[in-house]
Amino acid sequence: MKVMVLGSGGREHALAWKLAREGHEPVCAPGNAGTAELRGARNLQLDPDDPAAVVAAARETGTELVVVGPEAPLVAGVADALRAEGVPCFGPGAAAARLESSKAFARAFMERHGVPCARTARFSDPAAGTELERFIAAHPGRLVLKKSGLAAGKGVLESDDPVELLSFGRAVLADDELLAEEFLEGFELSVFALSDGRDFAILPAARDHKKAFEGDAGPNTGGMGAVAPEPRADLALMAEIRKRLVEPTFSGMSAEGLAYRGVVFFGVMVTASGPKLLEYNVRFGDPETQSLLPILPEGFGELLRDAAEGRLDQAPIRTFEARPDRAACGFVVAAPGYPGAYPKGLAVRSLPEAENPDGLLFHASTTRASDGILHTGGGRCFAAVGLGADSVRARENGLALAAAVDFDGARFRRDIGA
Numbered sequence: 001m002k003v004m005v006l007g008s009g010g011r012e013h014a015l016a017w018k019l020a021r022e023g024h025e026p027v028c029a030p031g032n033a034g035t036a037e038l039r040g041a042r043n044l045q046l047d048p049d050d051p052a053a054v055v056a057a058a059r060e061t062g063t064e065l066v067v068v069g070p071e072a073p074l075v076a077g078v079a080d081a082l083r084a085e086g087v088p089c090f091g092p093g094a095a096a097a098r099l100e101s102s103k104a105f106a107r108a109f110m111e112r113h114g115v116p117c118a119r120t121a122r123f124s125d126p127a128a129g130t131e132l133e134r135f136i137a138a139h140p141g142r143l144v145l146k147k148s149g150l151a152a153g154k155g156v157l158e159s160d161d162p163v164e165l166l167s168f169g170r171a172v173l174a175d176d177e178l179l180a181e182e183f184l185e186g187f188e189l190s191v192f193a194l195s196d197g198r199d200f201a202i203l204p205a206a207r208d209h210k211k212a213f214e215g216d217a218g219p220n221t222g223g224m225g226a227v228a229p230e231p232r233a234d235l236a237l238m239a240e241i242r243k244r245l246v247e248p249t250f251s252g253m254s255a256e257g258l259a260y261r262g263v264v265f266f267g268v269m270v271t272a273s274g275p276k277l278l279e280y281n282v283r284f285g286d287p288e289t290q291s292l293l294p295i296l297p298e299g300f301g302e303l304l305r306d307a308a309e310g311r312l313d314q315a316p317i318r319t320f321e322a323r324p325d326r327a328a329c330g331f332v333v334a335a336p337g338y339p340g341a342y343p344k345g346l347a348v349r350s351l352p353e354a355e356n357p358d359g360l361l362f363h364a365s366t367t368r369a370s371d372g373i374l375h376t377g378g379g380r381c382f383a384a385v386g387l388g389a390d391s392v393r394a395r396e397n398g399l400a401l402a403a404a405v406d407f408d409g410a411r412f413r414r415d416i417g418a
Contacts, residue, residue: 001025001301002062006048006078007069008032010332010364010383011286015067016041017360018293024301027061029054033374034363037354048073051081058087065090065305068262071150071283075101079262088308089261092282096258099280103148104177106280113252116244116276118144118181123173132169135180136162145169148177156220158183186271188278189233190226190288193246193266194303196312197259200250201303202242203296205233205268206288207417212339214415221339222380225331225398225416227391228291232270241268241275249280261308290362290383291330329395329417330385331402336409338379343409348374352384352404358397360385361405376407384412391417 002025005016013034016026020040028035031043046057049072058066066082068074068091075097082089098105104124110117123132136143140160145168147155157168172178188210192203206228212218233241245266253260265281293300306312335342351374354361361384365377382405386398395417402412 001064001305002027003301003304004029004044004054004058004061004063004066005031005035005069006046006054006066006073008048008365009069009286009378010362010380011284011289012069013038013362013364014290014293014383015069015284017355017362018296019067019301022298022301027063029057032363032377033366033368034354034361036368048078049076051076051078054078055081055085055087058082059085063087065308067091067304069283071097071100071281074262074282075150088305090304090308091262092258092260096253096260096262097282099264100282101150102177103146103179103279107179109252109256110277113248113255115248115252116274118184118276118278120182121180123169123178123180126173126175132173132178132180133166136165136169139180139182142183144181144183145172146179146181147172148179158220184269184271184276184278186269187232189230189241189268189270189275190285191233191238191241191246191266191268192284192288192292193250193264194307194312195250195253195260195262195264196307196310197261198254198310199312200246200264201307201312202238202246203292204229205238205241206230206285206292208285208288209413209416214413219339221334223285223287223332224334224380224413225329225383226285226288226291227327227329227394227417228288228295229327231391237270237275241266244275245277261310263307286364287330287332287380287383290360290385291328294360294385294387295326295328325389326387327389327391327394328385328387329391329398330383331398331412331414331416332380333382333384333402333405333410333412334380335376335378336411342379344375344377346376346381346407346409348376348381349406350404351382351406352401357387359387359401361401381405381407381410 267278384401388394
């Protein structure tokens with residue numbers, strides 16, 4: 001099957017790697033230097049946010065399935081345009097993509113359909129600074145403030161400092177809605193459910209590490225590493241997540257006419273009173289995907305196609321369990337300064353082997369110059385994923401892999417999965 005994978009990040013490299021490994025032919029648009037080196041894959045220069053350009057490229061290349069990696073093309077309506085032209089697409093339409101592009105919409109959806117979540121107040125007026133100040137004063141202790149729109153995982157502040165909270169909130173209100181939520185305590189999980197608009201299949205749970213620095217310190221990032229499967233997500237907990245969070249979500253989508261074909265990311269906080277939903281994403285998580293796909297069995301590409309074509313009920317595999325002899329621990333190697341200002345175009349002096357029995361290296365927005373030198377292209381530059389028979393060995397292998405990535409200022413959290 002010829003599959004077009006839209007995007008240039010580590011998530012897209014992992015998707016293309018998995019598809020190529022299963023014998024499919026990925027066309028990565030635009031891809032990166034890592035996807036260009038995958039056997040059976042090729043890159044195609046293309047703006048993934050341009051619906052007309054994506055439709056034309058899918059026609060010209062004979063694409064049988066388009067898999068959308070990042071959220072921006074979905075918000076731009078790429079999936080709608082492809083389906084209108086009869087091209088199967090794994091990814092929701094723009095209406096359903098509001099579950100990620102508007103946290104205010106998503107929170108209201110959760111409340112309408114009884115999905116357990118944090119108590120939330122909303123502020124939408126740019127002049128609401130005084131109202132926000134009164135709210136912060138009335139709720140001493142730790143609060144979570146969130147920018148409603150897309151923010152690449154960085155539009156969130158957790159703090160108990162009233163001055164810091166007010167400053168962040170006023171900055172958000174200058175051009176977006178703001179959500180103020182109670183701070184939930186527990187442990188986080190990333191759960192992915194694939195849907196064809198009627199049925200769904202749940203993948204094993206992973207765990208992301210959002211904070212920039214070791215010990216879960218510093219600002220939020222797009223993710224500094226992930227482990228899969230998450231050992232605490234046993235059968236009983238996953239059954240509870242399915243009943244309390246996943247089923248009401250898809251029931252609500254059906255009731256509201258959101259014919260969802262793609263993957264829903266459930267950001268879950270497991271609290272003392274049970275699992276609660278932190279947020280939805282409408283695509284695979286990054287960096288969870290890089291750790292999750294290597295531990296899944298064969299048949300992933302067919303599952304994506306069945307979801308895109310509305311026939312998950314006919315899929316030969318509906319329950320995707322992790323391989324019992326496989327664990328993964330991924331470390332994001334970031335540019336200096338990330339998630340703040342960071343340099344791009346750093347020359348990469350050396351890299352470990354891209355694939356071996358102990359691990360995998362996924363690129364994010366890298367480019368290779370005409371002289372053969374590899375350059376970074378973003379804040380999160382590589383995902384070094386250690387593999388092993390158990391989480392301890394996987395973590396050891398991931399650490400060794402990440403340490404072998406060499407460019408000026410390269411850094412990674414050494415406590416991922418500790």
